[in-house]
Amino acid sequence: MNRLASPISPTFTKLLEEFFGPYILQQRSLSPRTIASYRDTFVLMLKYAETDRLLPAYKFRITDLSAQFLADFLEYLEKQRNNSVRSRNTRLAAIRSFLKFAARRDLPNIAIIEQALAVPMKRFDRQMVGFLPRELMLAVIDATTDTWIGQRDRLMLTLMFNTGARVSEVTGLRASDVIISSCSSIRLNGKGRKLRSLPLWKTTAKAIQQWLKLNPQINADSPLLPTKDGTPMTRANVTRRLAVAVNAASIKHPQLNAQRVSPHTIRHTTAMCLLQSGSDPCEIALWLGHESPSTTHMYVEADLAMKDKALARLEEPTIKQQRYKPPKGIMEFLQSL
Numbered sequence: 001m002n003r004l005a006s007p008i009s010p011t012f013t014k015l016l017e018e019f020f021g022p023y024i025l026q027q028r029s030l031s032p033r034t035i036a037s038y039r040d041t042f043v044l045m046l047k048y049a050e051t052d053r054l055l056p057a058y059k060f061r062i063t064d065l066s067a068q069f070l071a072d073f074l075e076y077l078e079k080q081r082n083n084s085v086r087s088r089n090t091r092l093a094a095i096r097s098f099l100k101f102a103a104r105r106d107l108p109n110i111a112i113i114e115q116a117l118a119v120p121m122k123r124f125d126r127q128m129v130g131f132l133p134r135e136l137m138l139a140v141i142d143a144t145t146d147t148w149i150g151q152r153d154r155l156m157l158t159l160m161f162n163t164g165a166r167v168s169e170v171t172g173l174r175a176s177d178v179i180i181s182s183c184s185s186i187r188l189n190g191k192g193r194k195l196r197s198l199p200l201w202k203t204t205a206k207a208i209q210q211w212l213k214l215n216p217q218i219n220a221d222s223p224l225l226p227t228k229d230g231t232p233m234t235r236a237n238v239t240r241r242l243a244v245a246v247n248a249a250s251i252k253h254p255q256l257n258a259q260r261v262s263p264h265t266i267r268h269t270t271a272m273c274l275l276q277s278g279s280d281p282c283e284i285a286l287w288l289g290h291e292s293p294s295t296t297h298m299y300v301e302a303d304l305a306m307k308d309k310a311l312a313r314l315e316e317p318t319i320k321q322q323r324y325k326p327p328k329g330i331m332e333f334l335q336s337l
Helices: 012-027 032-052 067-079 085-103 107-117 134-142 148-163 167-171 202-214 235-249 254-258 263-276 281-288 293-302 304-312 328-335
Strands: 185-189 195-199
Touching: 012 032, 012 085, 032 067, 032 085, 067 085, 067 107, 085 107, 134 148, 134 235, 134 254, 134 263, 148 167, 148 185, 148 202, 148 235, 148 263, 167 235, 167 263, 235 263, 263 281
Parallel strands: none
Antiparallel strands: 185 195
8 A cells, every 4th residue: 555755845945945036026026125125034034043053054944943943033133133123023024924935835844834923023112203393394495505416405305295205215216207297296116016196286396397407317217316426316315415404404493403303204294294284094095105094093193283172172171179188097197107
């Protein structure tokens, strides 16, 4: 009587090659940013295994990726690399995606894989969103100089405030993404390769026209906001130029010194301005390219002005203040000490 041959476990290297090859590139068609994040996660994990467990990458097996190893690696990210809980969870999500893939191809080790999959995401306190009042945001935009770089920075900050774009969306803008007409708009390439078009203020559209007239070398495929070398700006470029504008604006508006202003702060500022103007949270979610309207609720939570208006609609009760009188037994006890 013939017995069925037991399945042979593929090597960890083979699984990882298939995961990053046909699976996420062809079948799932993940974005380059997501693939890069996954890659960095496994580079960190294998380096940790080599330094902490003296286990070189070529000897690493799927059975080494146990629940305890994974928990230790995540703790290493937080305690030694000082990663935030959010970053820790992002790394865990990448490893989970790989483990789910491996579970369907390595049946002999399914128990170990399932135990590793049971390592939970970590809860964390969500901080209140930081944003700038409209007048301070305009002050930062107006603080830019009249040099070539200053004009580019002014257009960059104006576009960020107009659209609420992420840094990656701004740095990825091409001249062909802008449509100048009676109803001018701009096309943003968001997270997960989600495209969305947003209308532009007339002043923003005019600023883009003037910028393109000043820079005739910018063609349809060129970056709309290039460096002096004609290459796209990086995240670091945007952060640094924003810091310059904020420092200049803080001379007239010293309250800016007490705030941490990042490129994402401008995105929050756009959302808050939309909310305060009466826009529905669902509309704001579409504007910002959020996956779910529930993400927009954090702006409602941060807006004290709206909460104050809501409180004003609630009739204030008349409460008679009374002086507290402790029981005689307590007074007698204290006086006897």
